[in-house]
Amino acid sequence: MPGRPAPPAVLLTTAEALAAIRCDLRMYGPQLDEFCSLAGALCGLAARPAEQGGVPGLELAPGAGAARGRFVPWEIAARWLCRALTRSHPGPEALARLCALVFGQRAEALPAAPGEAPRIRLETGMDGFACTRCGRCCLDLDYHAECDAEDVALWRRLGREDILAWVGREQGPEGPVYRIWRRPGTPLYAERCPFLRRVPGDTAFVCTIHDVKPAICRSYPGLRKHALLTGCKGFPRG
Template sequence: MRTEAPVDEKEPVFLSIAEAISALRIDFGQYAPQVSLFMDLCPLVLGPDVRIVNDSRANSLWIATPGRGHVNRMRRISPRDLGRLLVDTLAKSPPAARVMAEICRRTFLVHAAPSGHGSGEKPGVWVHMDMEGFECRQCGRCCRELDYRHEILPLDYENWMALGRDDILERVATVIRGGRINACSVWVEPGTRRFSEVCPWLAPADPKKNSGRWRCRIHECKPDICKQYPGTRKHARMTGCIGFDRP
């Protein structure tokens, strides 16, 4: 639950071509296969001669990729493999910044501009996260329905230790390696490693009025993953956040 406006909304973020490809790999892996997007990206990534057909009645995708001086025969490909083919092709033959910017624009639904035209400029993409208009409606959906249990940072844990928040720490399961906290998971029932069914810090914003709005009881020191949600406009759309919808 991100109850304040993102602070960096005016600042574009620079991604090198390799970083942009890594971001694509994460995007393609974190949601269900985005068939329309993948098909849309095919000519940009695989070349204008690629043929891709979505046979929705048979629930299958067919692709013919360009070879040397010819186009290969059509073959069946799963949506997930198509996503992998696109990212692997980009990693093998990184595209020009102009093409990468277009791929980022279509994938992340952001403003993206190429960099690297001028002498000394590193090739890459300037991405504007385009978070304007976001306003958390405190519906609590992200807290109740998204699985962020294993996304807690050791830095979050250290922060709670520094604050002396034993009430929070007793709800964190840790993995310790070499005397250091290697991984954290939340929220467990105190004294056990059993996950709580709902976030224990989620509370009605106004219990007397039953407004349907929720608040975080550890808002001032909640985990970084919660502070950063939703990371992008697309992230909000793909995970059901209504913060960009008009009231």
């Protein structure tokens, strides 16, 4: 009898897992419960969600003799936790525990084969996902993340000047960095994807560059948490 299929998962190098956690800390605004848990896990500090002058943040447990703990606004807390994460050099097991805490999914460190780097297996929680083509992810581009050099190389090979015209190029410390989608001939970025079209007579949308769309679009939403926090409609409402 066939067993249950394994839940969908990704394999991350330790560098990728660290980058994913840092990205999570900066991307979603004040995730105070998560920040408090990380303050404990990374720094051994007790903290609780708090607010001061309308700004959400963390209140660190008071030191001896103090009535109240120090308040840390959430944006500062996010940066501080990113630095603490880098400084703590977590091994694969510790990193898997941090991934589970941050992404709310099962994570485990896989034993590394001789000569290979360790990997973290992170379940994505994407079982049950079905894209409704609502277009939410492309109608409100609140990111202009780097697109891969491989994407740009593919578009050049295919002569897709129509796509390349919308790619911004900046000089990064390690070479060129490409960003999407920059209005041709301007320094301004589009608020919605220029390659999205509404299906005639329907509420659904279609990507007109689906076969060659950038890796960042192909991988969206990737994780259930990312889907839910970015308004994706691809999970049944329960």
